[in-house]
Amino acid sequence: MSILTWTYIMVGLTFGLYIFIAWASRVRDTKGFYVAGGGVPPLANGMATAADWMSAASFISMAGLISFLGYTGSIYLMGWTGGYVLLALLLAPYLRKFGKYTVPDFVGDRYYSDTARVVALICAIFVSLTYVAGQMRGVGIVFSRFLEVDVNTGVIIGMIIVFFYAGLGGMKGITWTQVAQYTVLIIAYLIPAIAIAMKITGTPIPQIGLGGEVQTGQFAGKYLLETLDQLNRDLGFAEYTSAFGPGQKSMLDVFCITLALMVGTAGLPHVIIRFYTVPSVKAARLSAGYALLFIAILYTTAPAVASFARYNMIDTLNNKPYKEAPSWFKNWEKTGLIAWVDKNGDGIIQYRAGKPFKGKPVFIKGNGPLGQRLVKNELTSSPNELYIDRDIMVLANPEIANLPAWVIALVAAGGLAAALSTASGLLLVIASSISHDLYYRMINRKASEKQRLMVGRIMIALAVCIAGYFGINPPGFVAQVVAFAFGLAASSFFPIIILGIFSKRTNREGAICGMIAGIVFTAVYIIQIKFLGMKPWFLGISAEGIGVIGMLINFAVTLIVSNMTKAPPKEIQDLVDSIRTPRGAGAAIDH
Template sequence: MSILAWTYIMVGLTFSIYLAIAWISRVKTTKGFYVAGGGVSPLANGMATAADWMSAASFISMAGMVSFMGYGGAIYLLGWTGGYVLLALLLAPYLRKFGKFTVPDFVGDRYYSNAARFVALICAIFVSLTYVAGQMRGVGIVFSRFLEVDVNTGVLIGMTIVFFYAALGGMKGITYTQVAQYVVLIIAYMIPAVAISMMITGVPLPQIGFGSEITSGPNTGRYVLEIIDALHRDLGFAEYTQAFGPGSKSMLDVFCITLALMVGTAGLPHVIIRFYTVPSVRGARISAGYALFFIALLYTTAPAVASFARYNMINTLHETPYAEAPSWVKNWEQTGLIAWVDKNGDGVIQYGPGAPFSGRPSFTGETGELGQRLLSNTPSDNANEVFIDRDIMVLANPEIANLPAWIIALVAAGGLASALSTASGLLIVVSSSISHDLYYRMINRQASEAQRLLVGRVMIGIAVLIAGYFGINPPGFVAQVVAFAFGLAASSFFPIIVLGIFDKRTNREGAIAGMVIGISFTFLYIIQVNFLGMAPWFMGISAEGIGAVGMLLNFIITIVVSRLTPPPPAEVQAMVDNIRFPRGAGSAYDH
């Protein structure tokens, strides 16, 4: 059977499973809709959190980014896992004990202020919407690459599926489909990774394999990383494992980016609200452990995939006559993810540092005498002749390892699972921010259960439409919005939630001042650097890392202003005492 036929079967099968789960777990109460009834087992919540967290970018792009960055890829590997330690130790157990539905709920109640609640809900919506646009685009791209449909049609199919199960089942439907999506995506990621590791080193565990010896070819008996470093030196790249040096980020910048991503992770509303769904404080503590364990399976495999891909790519491409290049090179050239421009006219592929031409390849539609697709781009003056899209490192793996067609189809289903699960988790945040925090808490306190559910479902519909719009008409700055999401989460929510739990003296005035100044500083800095083309003026820290500075600023301002203004009322201080020990957590209650 062809790859295409298998892909239709795999995608059709997994989508049917998601829809069936959604139908079984449909809900009739707001508690079911916002926190899945508070009865999700910690293990299931761990899996759902992992799927919620790992987006299309983690599944498809991350190994590729690490592959091109070498050591520098650690900012993503560490930044997107280390935040869970902060969550487990500083936030999850206490927010669970607090036991409301959303992050703005906590901010509004702890700081006895609707202004604080409003600032928090605006941040939650902004962060989640920027994030979800990228996910819908991811769905469209996977559809177009594997199912040969138009990107926009893919986005529409994705929107329909997500709307169906998110509106029907709310948080409950989302949680149980995410569990299924985690299983699909981790199997799809691991099989090709294990196969590649076996092929190159004979070691089935990729985590060990990329520190092992090569077992075939001219490099037999030498370490994988040692050979990659040697290939890099020969081609004029910095060594793969080298940490700092010319052309790489400064140590301070790496430090700040890692910190901003970690703290941002712990402050992202769609991650935090997952811990409201477990039945107890104890459940919240261990659930964070399960979540990180499930995430770590993929995040420790990705750097191995990255190294193997780097080794394979340089070995199979550099100084290989185009006519003898393996078939996966030509297959992916057809999709435009690989392009070759024969600068010196020798019919042999040369690879090296620098871009072969500026921008993405634009094909003329004609083919050269060797069958390569010709380009209209003006070649740059370096010796590199190859354009490689970083996504190919994961997508082409099964073909490089000669795996059967059904596994290639499974990778497509895995990519879709990762994008859909993250999109649905974000949509419930947008919906609950408006229907619960804004409509019910601030506009209509008398709303009935049925009215609130209806508003929640309508808001999911509107959020899906907005996300779909941005998926079809992507803003030119999708890459930069990631800096926004993490920077804003780090500089707004994290400090005031932590202080709200650990410092009773922190009051309304301090929290609002801290949030507003932390966000404004981070927001303006990112705008200046990413959109107005200013040099990163604060100690050379890039836009991605400035959230760390914004967070420190927020901490300092909140603490100082709180000390200069009256302490919070006695009942708020009693509430803080109450959330500090687990007994009596019950399930999340309505209010």
């Protein structure tokens, strides 16, 4: 059977499974809709959180990024896992004990203020919207590449599927679908990784293969990482395992970006609300452990995949005549994600540091003398002749390792599972922020269960449409706004939730001033760097890492203003006492 047939079968089967689960877990009350009834077992919540967290970017792009960044790629590995330690130790158990439905709920109640609630609500919606646009685009790209349909058709199919299970089952539907999606995506990630580890290093465990020896070829018997260091050096790149060298990020920048990603992770509303769904404080702690364990399976495999891919690419392509290039090279050249320009006219592919030409390849009609596709981009002076899009590192892996067609199809289904699971979690945050925090808490306190459910479903439909619109018409700044999502989560939510739990003295005035100060500083800095083209003026910290400074400003302003104004009322201090002890967590309280 052809790859295309297999892909239709795999994607069809997994989509059928998601729809079946959605139908089986449809809900009739708001508690089911917002927090899955509060009865999700820790193991299942751990899987759902892992799928919720690992997006199309983790599944498709991360290994490719690391493969080009080497050591510096660790910012994503540590940054996107370390946040769970903060979440488990500082946030999840207390928020579970607090037991409401959303993050603005906590902020609004703890700081006895609708102003604080609205600020939190706007942050939650903004962070989730920027994030979800990228997911829908990811769905469209997987569809177009593997199912040979138009990107826009792919986005619309994705929208219908997500609306079906998020609208019908709310949090409950999403949770159980995510459990299935985690299973699909992790299998799809591991099979090619294991096969390539076997091929290159002779061990089936990628995490061990990373430190193993190359089995065949001119580097046989030499450690893989040592080989990569040497290859990188020879071709003019920074050594793969070395840190902070020329052309790499500085130590301070690596530190700030890693910390900003960690804190941002712990402050992302779609991750936090998952801990409202478990039955007890104890279960919240345990499910954070399971979540990180399930995430770590992929996150420790990714750096191995990155190094295998790097080795494979250089080994099979560099200094090889174009005519003898492997078939996967030509397949991906057709998609425009690989391009080769024969600068010196010798018919041999030379891969070196630097860009081969300016920008992304723009192809012209016709082929070169050897059959290669021609680009009209302006060439650079670098001797490098090869353009490779980072995203193909994971997607091309099965072909590079000569795996059967059904594995390639499985990888497509895995990419879709990763994108859809994250999109649905984000959409629920947007819908619950509007239908619960805005409509029920601030506009219509007398709304019936039925009305609230209806508003929740309408909001999911609306959010799906907005996300779909951005998926079909991606704004040019999608890549830039990702820095926004993490920076804003780090500089707004994280400090005031932490202080709300660990400092009784923190009051309404402090929290509002702190959130606004943190957000304004972070937003202005990111806009200056990403949109106005300014140099990173604050200690050379890049836009991705500036959330750390925004967070410190938030902490400082909140503490100073709180101590200068009146202490919070007695009942708020009692509330803080109560969230500090696990007993009596019960189910999420409807209020």
